Amino acid sequence: MTLPYVVVEAGPDALAEARGELGSRGWRVVDHLDIGHREGGLVYALPVASADDAAVALFTAIEGVGLLVDAASAPRPVVDRLCDDLRRLGHLDHRVSGGGPMLTAEERVLMDLLAGGSTLGAAADALHLSRRSADRRLAAARTKLGADATGAAIAAYRRRLDRLPRPA
Amino acid sequence: MGELLVGRSEPARALVDQLAERAWPVVLYGEAGVGKTALVRAALGGRGYREGGCLATLSWSPYLPLRRAFGPDLDPETWDGDAEYVAEAVTAALGEDILFVDDAQWADQDTVRVLELLAATVPLVLTVRRGDQGAAALLARIAAGARIDLEPLDGEDAAELVRTLRPRLTPSEVAEVVDRSGGNPLLIEELADADRGTESLHRAMLARCRDLPEQQLEGLALMTLAGRPLPERAIPGAEGLIESGLARSTDGYVAMRHALVREVVGELISEERRIRCHQRLAEVLTHPGEQAVHLQAAGDCGAAYDAAMRAVEEAATTGERVAHLQTAARCVGTESGAEFRLQAAEAANEIGECDTAAALLDGLPDRADLRFRIARQRTDIAYFRGDAEAHRAALAAQVEAATPGTIEELLTLVERSFLKLVVDSDVPAAAVLAEQALALAERIDEGHVAALKAVADAYYLGSDPRWRDAYPAALQRAQEEGDFARECRIANNYISATETYGPQSVARELARTMALRCADAKLLGLQRTFDFRRVNLAAHACEYDVVLAEASTLAAAPTGLGVLDRTDLLFTLAIAQVDLGLVDLGLETTERIESLGSERGHSNYHLVRSWAFLELRRHDDVLVEEKAFREYEHDLARIAFATPVFAWAARETGAPHPTAPDVRPRGLLGGALREVDAIALLREEEYEAAAVAFANAAAAYEGTHQRAGARCRWAHGEALRLAGDPAAAAALVDAEAHARGLRLVHVVSRCERSLRALGVRRSAATTRTDSSPLTARELEIVMLAAEGLTDKAIAARLGIAHRTVQTLVANARRKVGAENRRHLISLVSGG
Numbered sequence: 001m002t003l004p005y006v007v008v009e010a011g012p013d014a015l016a017e018a019r020g021e022l023g024s025r026g027w028r029v030v031d032h033l034d035i036g037h038r039e040g041g042l043v044y045a046l047p048v049a050s051a052d053d054a055a056v057a058l059f060t061a062i063e064g065v066g067l068l069v070d071a072a073s074a075p076r077p078v079v080d081r082l083c084d085d086l087r088r089l090g091h092l093d094h095r096v097s098g099g100g101p102m103l104t105a106e107e108r109v110l111m112d113l114l115a116g117g118s119t120l121g122a123a124a125d126a127l128h129l130s131r132r133s134a135d136r137r138l139a140a141a142r143t144k145l146g147a148d149a150t151g152a153a154i155a156a157y158r159r160r161l162d163r164l165p166r167p168a
Numbered sequence: 169m170g171e172l173l174v175g176r177s178e179p180a181r182a183l184v185d186q187l188a189e190r191a192w193p194v195v196l197y198g199e200a201g202v203g204k205t206a207l208v209r210a211a212l213g214g215r216g217y218r219e220g221g222c223l224a225t226l227s228w229s230p231y232l233p234l235r236r237a238f239g240p241d242l243d244p245e246t247w248d249g250d251a252e253y254v255a256e257a258v259t260a261a262l263g264e265d266i267l268f269v270d271d272a273q274w275a276d277q278d279t280v281r282v283l284e285l286l287a288a289t290v291p292l293v294l295t296v297r298r299g300d301q302g303a304a305a306l307l308a309r310i311a312a313g314a315r316i317d318l319e320p321l322d323g324e325d326a327a328e329l330v331r332t333l334r335p336r337l338t339p340s341e342v343a344e345v346v347d348r349s350g351g352n353p354l355l356i357e358e359l360a361d362a363d364r365g366t367e368s369l370h371r372a373m374l375a376r377c378r379d380l381p382e383q384q385l386e387g388l389a390l391m392t393l394a395g396r397p398l399p400e401r402a403i404p405g406a407e408g409l410i411e412s413g414l415a416r417s418t419d420g421y422v423a424m425r426h427a428l429v430r431e432v433v434g435e436l437i438s439e440e441r442r443i444r445c446h447q448r449l450a451e452v453l454t455h456p457g458e459q460a461v462h463l464q465a466a467g468d469c470g471a472a473y474d475a476a477m478r479a480v481e482e483a484a485t486t487g488e489r490v491a492h493l494q495t496a497a498r499c500v501g502t503e504s505g506a507e508f509r510l511q512a513a514e515a516a517n518e519i520g521e522c523d524t525a526a527a528l529l530d531g532l533p534d535r536a537d538l539r540f541r542i543a544r545q546r547t548d549i550a551y552f553r554g555d556a557e558a559h560r561a562a563l564a565a566q567v568e569a570a571t572p573g574t575i576e577e578l579l580t581l582v583e584r585s586f587l588k589l590v591v592d593s594d595v596p597a598a599a600v601l602a603e604q605a606l607a608l609a610e611r612i613d614e615g616h617v618a619a620l621k622a623v624a625d626a627y628y629l630g631s632d633p634r635w636r637d638a639y640p641a642a643l644q645r646a647q648e649e650g651d652f653a654r655e656c657r658i659a660n661n662y663i664s665a666t667e668t669y670g671p672q673s674v675a676r677e678l679a680r681t682m683a684l685r686c687a688d689a690k691l692l693g694l695q696r697t698f699d700f701r702r703v704n705l706a707a708h709a710c711e712y713d714v715v716l717a718e719a720s721t722l723a724a725a726p727t728g729l730g731v732l733d734r735t736d737l738l739f740t741l742a743i744a745q746v747d748l749g750l751v752d753l754g755l756e757t758t759e760r761i762e763s764l765g766s767e768r769g770h771s772n773y774h775l776v777r778s779w780a781f782l783e784l785r786r787h788d789d790v791l792v793e794e795k796a797f798r799e800y801e802h803d804l805a806r807i808a809f810a811t812p813v814f815a816w817a818a819r820e821t822g823a824p825h826p827t828a829p830d831v832r833p834r835g836l837l838g839g840a841l842r843e844v845d846a847i848a849l850l851r852e853e854e855y856e857a858a859a860v861a862f863a864n865a866a867a868a869y870e871g872t873h874q875r876a877g878a879r880c881r882w883a884h885g886e887a888l889r890l891a892g893d894p895a896a897a898a899a900l901v902d903a904e905a906h907a908r909g910l911r912l913v914h915v916v917s918r919c920e921r922s923l924r925a926l927g928v929r930r931s932a933a934t935t936r937t938d939s940s941p942l943t944a945r946e947l948e949i950v951m952l953a954a955e956g957l958t959d960k961a962i963a964a965r966l967g968i969a970h971r972t973v974q975t976l977v978a979n980a981r982r983k984v985g986a987e988n989r990r991h992l993i994s995l996v997s998g999g
Contacts, residue, residue, distance in 0.1 A: 096367035
């Protein structure tokens, strides 16, 4: 299984977006790892601010766990070495700056349903929203994704998610 | 051996051979990302091997690569032993397998000791990163049985890898990725990923440069500021840069290997280092033009001016002179620099670099000795930019500044003739002014080439056949006088004349010759103009592969083409896209035309949209576009050329039949006028006469305008069908085959519709893939839907009816049991 190693330098919004995307892709993102608990589909979220933190991250990766690293406050050489190493271990997604407007958690859930084949009406029902609210949410997501039609927005959303591998 | 990698069969074979010959350890040596790991895995595929990679961050962790290689197969207590103990345990656990330690330059000391002990006794493969500080120490301790140096991919293999990763890239885009990556497969992979930014790559590349010794960093800065290869002896630390894979040496000259390095290294160059490097480059480089640029950048304007003027004297081409005059002008004050800047502007206009010329004219003082020349340059610039109002105003200033009875008056007459021709479309007035200029040239024995050109242009645009003699005469006189700038302009117009009236073989040959001559003279802008003409002529011949490849490349070039040519180039590209059924893409291209501004741009924009809407059968929209087109377009020939499109739409909507302008019905235009007449006959239900008229139109288009010719062949068949002529089916089948051969999907659709109306039916392909219940066509449509295309857009892309797409989507949904379109995409594309 290819594991995701996401290193975010772009601040808390980009970090939240990466966490949301990992969730949409089917990964379980956790902030704490129990000893010996290493089931598949797990991504460990941790801040890295020093070489010691980077070492913890790498040992975790070697044990078969994906990573979501907040590297906003790490010294440059530590991030450079960590990224170099993670490139060697698997799929590195290094987010240096925010990649354009970010979807809110609500917009993301809606896009997940639409990308999975739901109609807007069915998605609105599933999310306990009125059709009008779902419409507005979809319009906002479309604007952020730079698409002028729902089909194009779903395609753009899926391209974003395709940056990450899927759990087995 | 496992699956082979692009360009790597030879080193993979060498690795396997060395292992078989027990030349242990085999060391694979190469820069980061060059593909060492992938190569070893591919070469060892199908054999038993244990792999353990070292990591930079964990280079202190005892036995890390060996722990990773053996995992739970060795007792955890093994790692408490000394190196000898671990070496024995590893040997026993390895059995007949091969041990592969990746990135051994980061191995901890304990592991290095074990590797020393194992070196000649077990089959061992090490990869070592070139340029890393730990590499030399490791190789000093562990003697390689065999060393394989892995170089970046050469140009061909690198391009093949790019094409494999991104099959839709144009040749120029492929070349750009190859250049930026320097043939490094990892960089290629990341650069070829359209959805990934390059910031992470930039950081990785910066990290590589930041750790360089001071001397090598200075060498890198020198190469960056020089922007070209430098003699090896002039670059401090050249050997180290070559060793680390950041630079390469050819014939004693060193160049950066990756364009990516050039992109990032600026961040590491301090102001102090920048000045020092420019001073050093002024000493190292021998060409006075280059010396001038670096002296000026280092702040030594006096020395820079002297060097720039030496360069002007030595310049072999006009283009070179522009650059050196610009440098000279930057080195002196506004007043004394005015003459240099004006000379540079004149030279820039001579070679069509109007933006450069305009920038040079900005802020020049208003002096009597410069006034006429400045006004004249502004007239040229306004023309190149397609700005009619500015053109008129600049010419009025030129008339006022010109001295009567001199070359100034002659040049002004020529400019006025030109304005009458291209802006006012008043050809008789233009011819009179041009003939006056020619008479003045005889009287003052000066300015013959300019006057002859003006006369030829007036004859050509007035459809006066004397242009056939006038252009060659003007060309000959320009060549005799060595006036290459005017020779290029004459050739350009001569090409237009033969493009319109034929034979186009003359135009294509002249365009090819002139492009080569411009290349010899290092005049890239003019070369691109003639290249564009070739592309346009290829479009007339429906050679669409040439058009798509070369137009995209030319359009992507940041400099070289003026606004008019760029507008026309995008017009050609958009029409080709529409013809090939890529209507959405064609309409996107028209937006790029519109964004360029200019009247020609607006007229081109509306003409392409008319064409696209005609093919989409949105006839009302065609008529809206026609109105807008006529507001901007004053060139009678272009209006005549466009009229058939409007006539077809008018027939469908019942709008009045448009009248073609009064131009001579020859060549390409002859075809257009005959087609318009034939459409009128069709509307009057004179079908037999229409069939004959369309056949005549097709014949008139032959050799000048293939796509319109193909349309007339269909119309000929359609008229026969309407006349009830039994020859209709054969004519339509012929027309369909002809259009299919030219890849004109919309004409093919027209033929198919007409044939269906005749009762002739052919079935579509129903090929199924092994793994899918969908037909190939259904699968193709679902994949396009997954890209976000609407049914209408898919129909336009594939040149089939909207309704057909809806049917195929419905069939696909039924076959895979999808509840709706999104569910279908999700099921089929696995998204």
